[in-house]
Amino acid sequence: MSRIALATCAALPDLHADDALVRDALAARGAEAEAVVWDDPTVDWASYDLVVIRSTWDYAQRRAEFVEWARLVDRVSRLANPLPVVEWSTDKHYLRDLESAGVRIVPTQWLEPSRVFTSRALHTRFPASGDFVIKPAVSAGSIDTGRYTAIDAGSRGLAISHAKRLLGAGRTVMVQRYVGSVDTAGERAHVFIAGEYSHSVLKGAMLDGPDVGVEGVYREERMSPLVPSDGEVEFAAQAVRAARRYFGTSADGVDLVPEPLLYARVDVVTDDDGEPVLMELELVEPSLFTDLAPGALERFADAVVARAEA
Template sequence: MSSRRIALATCSSLPALDDDDVPLVPAFAQRDVVAEPVVWDDPAVDWAGYDLVLIRSTWDYTDRPREFLDWVRRVEKSTRLVNPASAVEWNVDKSYQRTLESAGLPIVPTIWLDPERNFDSRQIHTRFPAFGDFVIKPTISAGSRDTGRYSAGETSSRALAITHAKSLLQAGRHVMLQRYLRQVDTVGETAIVFIDGVFSHAVRKAPLLSGPFRAPTTTSVLYKEEVMSARDASPAEREVAERVVAALPELVPGVDGPLVYARVDLIPDDAGNPVVLELELTEPSFFFALAPGSIDRLVDAVVARL
């Protein structure tokens, strides 16, 4: 019997893992490694009893980011964590995009609203674009939660946007205001997955945002359902994503080489050039079913760290 054990960290809503990750268990078993789904905030878990903890579907952390980061640091003190705590801490708040932009990497143009500024309705309104659609979302979020799309040319839509932004700010959350890049409606997003710093595969995400933010009718909603399909990343998309991944050791504290995994989500700007919408280093979906061989690539990368 194998003496090597790893925990696949998940959340209480998905105690047996997300469907996409379930094949990881037999894939690790084929390499003589016991992989067990474990709920990240279960107080009874002895994390030191595992040789490695692989963060997977911990998608409720956005409701308790401080608790999650405390857990990340605690786990790393007792065993190996993938990805490492420093990368997770840097990545859970989307303000990391400021660092990408400062490094010359293309992001969606963003206006940042700080709750400490105590913005009133007029101050929020003046930051909206004069035309076109725009998006409001908190800097700590996942799966398009707490995110809405609004029309600058409609008074009622702008009023809803002000209400949305104010509610986030009053809750102490930092807010991103981004112009909606319309080519995403036809092209969609391209999610590019890297394993051990090397391109693995790409998938297409159909557009998700169709209107203003609406509070979910149930508290169990972790993310909006995504419509996914396989996609060949264009040379321009590959080039941007590879630049982002190559820059990580210089941008992320404590990272001195390739991370086990990274996912770069890109959308086209108005000229069709790819820009970074998200950089996922914490708990991204990999859409294994759309990319033959991708499970083996990830599992081999993890086993190499044991």
């Protein structure tokens, strides 16, 4: 019987509702699966055959600690997704690597905390028209993320305060134009399980104004089932392949991540030219919305059990 840890955070000790279903599906397959809080110092990670990262959404302000934890687990057990993926994918700078590999991403200005930005310097880096978004490069659950209006002086001022707050905490700031189609067409999430396309869901817009701080570790999302276009699934598959190639070519050509990723979620939006662009490649702790697609829960549970027994 495999012992499987579903890693979660202290705010969700009994997992998010989706992952509670996964735990039950694993139990139904004869595995011993339990929710385990990632930063609980009493846990013996070596006692698990597989540690699956799930709702660990509180690491954004302490990524180093989280990656250190992943290294520990990697030494004594099996981690999914594996350590190199966790190291790379918990910081949205990975978007630059994907862009270099030919994946279209949402155009982004990166403001690094190693530089000192005056209010004036921040001001000049914001768009002159339309709405724009300020968000941290290490983020989960739309926390610390806000939407601002370029021509409104008050809104610009709030954006400057927001960026300063993040930079002051040593965090990289991402500035993006607000992608208008998120309000109309919505954001699409395409889920891959064990390297195979599984299902897609539609996500409603998350941002309606400045960052005012949110209680909890994530903002509630409005999701619905989605039948995607073939072209978009191919775009999503291309992003996953680019990530795989990235690991395959680093460190002297040794493939750091030889197996297909246990899970991948590709978040896609449409730009002003009507083309798909990558918002985020979620390889660490994505909600998989297995309740919104027939067969998805079973596919995921089967893949987890197979990985634990391999």
